[in-house]
Amino acid sequence: MTGPAAARPARSRTAPALSIEGLTVGYGGIPAVRDLHAQVGPGEILALLGPNGAGKTTTLLASVGALPILSGTITALGEPVDRRVERNARRGVTLVPDSRGVFHRLPVEDNLRLARRKNSPALDDVLDYFPKLRPLRGRRCGTLSGGEQQMLALAKALLCAPKVLLIDELSLGLSPLAVEELLPRLREIADDQHMAVVLVEQHIGLALSIADSAVVLHHGRAALTGSAAELRERRDRVEAAYFGNLGNAAEGPAEN
Template sequence: MSTLTCRGVSAGHTPGRPCVRDVDIDIAAGEVVALLGPNGAGKTTLLTALAGLLPHRTGQVHLGGDPLPAARARRAAKRGLVLVPDDRALFCGLTTEQNLTLVARRKADIARILDYFPALRTRLTVKAGQLSGGEQQMLAIGRALVTRPRALLIDELSMGLAPAVARAILPTIKQVAVQEEIAVLLVEQHIELALSAADRAMVLVHGRIALSSPAEELRADPSRIENAYLGGHSEEGAA
């Protein structure tokens, strides 16, 4: 059974002009799905609509089989759907530990996050604004994980990071998804990195899913992604 499901979701910032159209998604617990696509395809718009920060004009989002009301971000978060935005949304004037403590119910929750991101152990007293880009991304993801989400949306994980740094973080995303049974939807521009950590990948082009396939198959034949980016024949629903 899918943990995160959306059916026929259309969304956009301008009424009557959706930039995301009729999107269907199913992500199971423990599964990582990479959402790829060119700039302007609507990836961030889709994530913000799923998270309730933007109303979807049509369609329905379900978490664990229960419908989530449109444009109710706080309610979605309470039910376990959490977004890590591309700007990371950290409290830069607070320390690493304080950023985690704001959402942690127990010290054990923070200890759990540090097990996933041990590089943060020596940075607990450092203000978030003074962390490196990689450390900030670890903290942003860790803060989201403190709440024990059922579904995690990550927007542009590698933005501003060296490929080697992103490559070091991505395996942890898969580890977390499996160990904590979280459905993960990952928006990523670096295709090779995304496919290395994902179970499946979808390509969003002009607001529609142009391709959906197991990541392993796309690694073996990257021309399918190139064709989708260039507006080739849609393979939506391909297994």
């Protein structure tokens, strides 16, 4: 397994799996995200950071076609994302919402069965990433811990054979130990499956330890962007951007 902040081989630059260009999107015609630019390639993880209300979830919803775009473009797997959410999902753009999207009254086994598709990978291969779920397959999902439910949510997503995986608040409500287990596992999945991942996360240090790049959003705008390696070295700038005080931080290598 690849550990946090472990050295990773340089990736050859290929066409991005997800490209966001000049995105302005919101609700009822009122922008919540303005002029956002970001991209993530196959096998890469992009961390979206920022306080509550910064526009992170809005960006994910637009990326799967769940919100109308006011201006700009989102391209996934070589095609523009449109409002047909199911079509985008069939093409391989999968969202794990902050609610986790699991059926609490059903056993783990049934949750997994309902997620399977014709092109799903073998269930045993998926559970290799989450071995703690194997003895829990007969247990009702509502009796699982938060970490176990999040493992199930990720396993269900992998059964959809995603090429672009978007995850909203992976660590929400989880213990620090669960977070420290799940985030490196996500790095392993991205590497093994050559999967593009966009991760919304509140744990800045852990997110940067597994990501390749990051965008810090504040009030719907990109306050800071850069490689995760650069941003790990300049946590003062990351925290300043997070709270909208970037002008008070010393200059560093990352661009805003």
